[in-house]
Amino acid sequence: MNQNRNRFILSITALIIMTFITGCAHQLEIKNIKNYRSMELHSPAKKISVGIIPTIQANDYGSLSLVKGISSELAKQVEVILPYLKTSSRKVDVIAQINIKSEYKGSFWNLPINFPGFLIFVPAWHGYAYRINYDVDISLTKAYNNETINAFSVPIYLKIRHADISRTWTEIGWLEWGVIPLIGGICFIQYDDDVTPLAADKIQLPIGDYIAQKIIARIKNIDDIGSSR
Numbered sequence: 001m002n003q004n005r006n007r008f009i010l011s012i013t014a015l016i017i018m019t020f021i022t023g024c025a026h027q028l029e030i031k032n033i034k035n036y037r038s039m040e041l042h043s044p045a046k047k048i049s050v051g052i053i054p055t056i057q058a059n060d061y062g063s064l065s066l067v068k069g070i071s072s073e074l075a076k077q078v079e080v081i082l083p084y085l086k087t088s089s090r091k092v093d094v095i096a097q098i099n100i101k102s103e104y105k106g107s108f109w110n111l112p113i114n115f116p117g118f119l120i121f122v123p124a125w126h127g128y129a130y131r132i133n134y135d136v137d138i139s140l141t142k143a144y145n146n147e148t149i150n151a152f153s154v155p156i157y158l159k160i161r162h163a164d165i166s167r168t169w170t171e172i173g174w175l176e177w178g179v180i181p182l183i184g185g186i187c188f189i190q191y192d193d194d195v196t197p198l199a200a201d202k203i204q205l206p207i208g209d210y211i212a213q214k215i216i217a218r219i220k221n222i223d224d225i226g227s228s229r
Contacts, residue, residue, distance in 0.1 A: 025124065025163055025164050025165060026123065026124055026125065026126065026127030026128075026161060026162055026163040026164075027162070028160065028161070028162040028195065028198045028199060028202065029127060029160070029161040029162065030158055030159065030160060030199065030202060030203065031159040031160070031161060032157075032158065032159045033158070033202075033203070033206065036156060036203075036206065036207045036210045037206055037209075037210065038206075038209050038210040038212075038213040040213050040217065041213065043077055043216070043220065044077065044078060044216065044219065044220040047078075047079070048078045048079070048093045048094060048219060048225060049078065049079040049080075049081065049091075049092040049093050049094070050074060050078050050079065050080050050081070050092060050093070050094045050095075050096050050215075050219075051080075051081045051082075051084025051088075051090075051092035051094070051095050051096070051143065052067070052070070052071055052074075052080060052081065052082040052083060052084055052096050052098060053083060053084055053085075053086075053095060053096070053097045053098070054067045054082070054083060054098050054099075054100070055097070055098070055099040055100070056099075056100045056102075057100075057101070057102060060100075060102050061196055061197050061200055062102055062104075062132065062134070062196050062197075062199065062200040063100040063102050063134065065197075065200035065201065065203075065204045066100060066134060066136070066156075066200070066203070066204065066207065066208065066211075067082070067098060067100065068082075068204060068208070069203070069204035069205050069207060069208020069209075069211075070098065070208045070211050070212050070215075071208075072204075072205065072208055073205065073208045073209040073211075073212035073213075074212040074215060074216070076212075077212075077216055078216070079092075091143065092143050093142070093143055093144075093225040094140055094141070094142065094143060094149065094219055094225055095140070095141050095142075095143050096138060096139070096140055096215060097138070097139040097140075097141075098136065098137075098138050099136070099137040099138075099139075100134055100135070100136050100137075101134070101135045101137075102132070102133065102134050102135075103131075103132070103133040103134075103135075104130070104131075104132055104133075104191045104193075104195075104196060105130065105131040105132075105133070105191055106128075106129075106130060106131075106188070106189050106190045106191040106192070107128070107129035107130060107131070107189065108189055109129050110128045110129060110185060110188040110189050111185040111186060111188070111189055112185070113126060113128055113129070113185070113188075114128075114181050114182075114185030114188055115181040115182040115185040116181075117181075117185075118181040123163045124163060126161065127161030127162050127163045128161070128162060128163050128188055128192070129159075129160070129161060130160040130161075130162065130191060130192065130195050131157070131158065131159065131160065132157075132158040132160055132195070132196070132199055133155070133156065133157050133158070134155075134156040134158075135153065135155055135156075136153065136154040136155070136156060136211060137151075137152075137153050138151065138152055138153070138154065138211075138214075138215065139151045140215065140218055140219060142222075142225055149218060149219060149222060149225075150218040150219075152214070152218070154210075154211050154214060156203075156207060158199065158203070160195060160199055162192070162195050162198065164194065
C-alpha cells in the first residue's frame with residue numbers, strides 16, 4: 001500500500017515539474033513599442049548618399065543591432081555606406097555620426113513577482129520586468145565641407161516583460177515552503193542578459209525606421225547636397 005502511495009506521489013511530483021518546464025514562460029513583450037513606430041514617410045528630392053559612422057559600447061549587441069536597423073531602413077530611400085571612414089575613397093553627400101549609449105536594468109518588482117507571486121504563477125502570465133534604454137545622439141554634416149546640417153537626440157526607453165525556464169523554475173516553491181522563490185526573487189532583481197538579443201531583434205526594424213525617418217526629414221530639403229561629389 002505504501003509502495004503504491006509513494007509511486008503516486010512521485011508521479012504527481014514529476015507531472016508538476018514537467019508542467020513547470022513546458023509552461024512556465026512568458027514570451028518577450030515590449031509594452032511601449034507603439035511609442036516608437038514612425039507614422040511619417042520622408043523622401044529626399046534627389047539621390048543622396050549617407051555614410052554612417054557608429055559609436056557604440058564594446059560588445060553591445062543591442063546597440064549594434066539598432067545601428068543595423070537604422071542603416072537598413074535608410075537604405076530604402078538613400079544610398080548607405082556602413083561603416084563609413086572619412087579616409088575612404090568613396091565619396092558621400094552626408095555623414096551621419098550615430099552615438100548610442102545603452103542601459104540595461106532589472107526591477108525591484110521582480111522580487112514580489114517571484115515571491116509570493118509564484119503562488120499564482122505570476123512570472124508565467126506577467127513576466128519579469130526589465131528596462132532597456134538607448135540614448136541615440138545623431139550629428140549630420142555635409143561631407144564636402146563638414147558643415148553641420150543638424151544634431152539631435154532620440155531617447156529610446158523600452159519597458160520589457162519576459163520570463164523563461166532559467167528563472168521560472170524557482171516556482172518549484174510549491175513543492176516546499178517558498179524559500180527557493182524568495183531567494184530567486186532577490187537574485188532576479190538584477191537584469192537578465194538573455195533578454196538583450198531577444199529585444200534587439202524585435203526592435204531592430206521598427207525603431208530603426210523610427211530613427212531613419214528622423215534623419216531623412218532633416219536632410220531631404222538641403223539644396224547643396226546630392227550634387228557635390
